[in-house]
Amino acid sequence: MGWIRRLQGSFPSADGTFDEEAQFHLDELTEAYIARGLSPDAARREARRRFGSVAVARDRTEDADLFRWLDDLRRDVLYGLRMLRRSPGFALLAILCLTLGIGANAAVFSWIEGILLRPFPLVAEQDRLFAVTGTERGTPGHTDMSWPDWMDLKRRSTLVDAFIAEKITGTTLSVGDRAERAPGSIVSANYFDAIGVRPVLGRGFLPDEDRGRGAHPITVISYQGWQERYHGDPAIIGRTQMLNGLPHTIVGVAPRGFYGTFVGYAFQFWVPASMQPQFNAGVYKLEDRGARWIEGFVRLKPGVTIGQAQAELSAIMARLESEYPDTNRGRGIHLDPLWRTPFNNAGAMVPTLGVALGIVLTVLLIACANVGNLLLVRAFARQQEMTVRLSIGAGRGRLVRQMLTEGLLLSIIAAVAGFALAHWLRDGVAFLTPPRGGTVLRLPGALDWRVFLAGGAVCCIATVIFALVPALVTSRVDLAGALRASAASVVGSRRAAWLRSTLVVVQMALSVVLLVGAGLLIKSFQEIRGADPGFRTAGALTTTIDAFTAGYDARRARVFQDELIDRVRAIGGVQAADFSTMTPFSYASPASAPIAVDGYVPPRDQQPAADYNTVGPDFFAALGIPIVSGRAFTRADDEAAAPVAIVDQTMAAQFWAGADPVGSRVRVKNEWRRVVGVARSIAARNLLEAPRPYFYVPLRQNPAAVVGLHIRTPLTPAVIAPALVREIHALDLNIAPGEVITMREQMARTTAPQRIAITMLIVFGGLALVLAAVGLYGVMAATVAQSTPQLALRMALGASASHVRRLVVVRGLALTAVGAAVGVVFAWQTTRLMGYLLYRVSPRDPAMFGAAVAVVAVAALAACIAPVHRATRTDPIQVLRA
């Protein structure tokens, strides 16, 4: 242990200052001169002359103190730790406040990093990748792209390095004897090369493997799948894997940590685009310019801006529009940076994460204000100590440094705890987001150096805010005045009181903002839950039946479906049941088709299109969609009968301008259909979108092997699911239904962003309120303590307890009122930033503003109780005598 002592020895134990040492020297010199016979004055002058400049000597001595700053730091830290240990309550409270503030910020930074900025692990140069979607003139929102358009863009573009086509898909894989839904992707052959991901085993896809209908049944599997399903078998290449009922040869294994390029999911397999029909129930789209299904990316050449690329690609799309007017009229293209990708969960997460960032920054500010307040109280309690230190020659700079060190100490402890918290919270978004279709979402946070950097910056700024202000205020002490005055009157001097009141006002204001936000989101969420999607969600169950994977084609599937639906209707408690190709509120983008309507003349440059669903006769009854005019489909509407369609009210209004469409005709994909009914408009994808024209065609005229099954019954999924499996297995043991869930659950899954935001706002809004109340309590307690003599005097002169009570409460409420007013103004300006998270709620909803102010007022009153009580208990005689 000798070296420790030596190390300690190398620090000057500067338990006094150089000035004191020099003073001693001067005194001794003076005395020596006096002894030689000089007058005291002359001796002092002579000693000063002999010694030279004290300042220079001090300067040089301090220069000599090589380790001085280190030593100061060591002593500041030790001193700081000692001060913290001496008041563990304060230390714990301050560290807790900061931990929550810093931890929450680090967690949100990590989500933004992991989900928005670098969403795809292992993918090279993501800043040159941009998401591509199609646009449709006159229609908001985005569409997908068609393969022939994609190929033409690729051939004609000069600014793009690579066009990466992909489409999320899925298959049912068996793990042991349990079936599991596995997400995967249909990709262009250049996929792995273009994103810079090298398979660890085998290869990616070869250039011509995305050509030819079903020509290349090959797949690259995920590392995780390789480990779990094949136990890391090194001889896996060349073996086959059943995907959607067809054996695919495994040609490669993706590297560990690569999850594909779709925010939210961990993909398990990739197939080349030539296998597309296999994953779309046999529908071949590679040669169909009207079939839009690609969700792709482009990698721009180095130095090319998104604006230049957008201009070039738009020009190419414009040429394609004139070359292929039938399919491409009004069709354009749009590029987005990855973080705004419209087709995966990134775009949906942007407002949520933005709100989250606002929330956590606010909480951090409140925490800082609180800790600053606590430090200020302590700083003034230590004013006597500071004054003494200043008067014996400690530099003001040193005092400020001491305070900053203490603040930094708190920050560092809190930062360590905060990052631990962030690490623990990094999967928080996925945790708050329910899985869809049995597939676990992957929405990870990434705690990398950038997050640490951002967290460190937040930490430093926080320290400066909460430690520097008190340090500066207290170090600017009027020495003479402070020494003359008693300690008690210095505590809570006017300036300090002003500063602390300001901090409380800021806290109150920020709390109001958070509470308003929380209130608006809660109301919005209630609106969503209470919103009418246009059909009866109560008592409706939904699931999927995939006969295609079991080897059925559409025609055979129809026979199976006919037999199954009779069996399902016979299950006790089932009131109605039928199939549809699209399930409301599912992720899948709705099928869309170009249409023409008898007697409707579209604007010259537009090709009218509408979303549609292919449904069985009882679909409307099963979901509770009223037919407002005409009739529903019947079993007789099959391939032998005349083609028919049912349109919804939105479509009727848009294309028939108020007239009853029943009896007139609509052309869908070059086939004229007779409109037999008008259905009430429903929200088909989610509640937030404006209603779009929508129509239905009979499943029996357009058979499909993969369908959703909807059942109207008062029974629960737990009761229906086993019965359903029994009925299916009675027909075919190879088919299993998907997850059986209620329609309400299906809808709830689309409101995940709102739920995440609400959860965070409620948790942090509550937290902020508690912190602000603690701050107000501190100020009120100090105010009462400070004005005890004054209160005592008033009471001695005959003021009643209620008068004193009123005096204190009025002061507390005045601060709260100012804070609330500032908060209301601030919230008024900022709540609209919540964007689409607010559903049918005005961002300036007066009720919610009122409620937030009321909650803050109640919290403020609660914070005043103890100080008021203390004030009324003042014993005038005792106080005035003291």
Add this chain to the structure above:
Amino acid sequence: MKLFRRRKPDALQGTLDLLVLKILSRGPHHGYGIAADIQAISDDLLRVEEGSLYPALHRMEQLGWIAAGWQTTANNRRARVYRLTRQGEKQLAEQQEKWARLTKGVGRVLRFA
């Protein structure tokens, strides 16, 4: 001025160290006492500048050659008193030997050159 004072030749500084160590080898002493002793013992031939003494004391303190502590003197003043450490004793012996060699060498050169 300041610059010039900072650039003190190493040899002289070494000499000051040696003198201080030597004085302290007789017993603990404060800065003023050390300066006064050097002046008195050298019959006023050597005068230590305060502007050099204290930096030297603090530097040697860091090096661990000497240790310091506050004490109350006979006339009831608080003084920072320095004392030699074991390491300082070794250093003193070394420097004394080096000094002897140096003066011997310089003397010879002066005598025979």
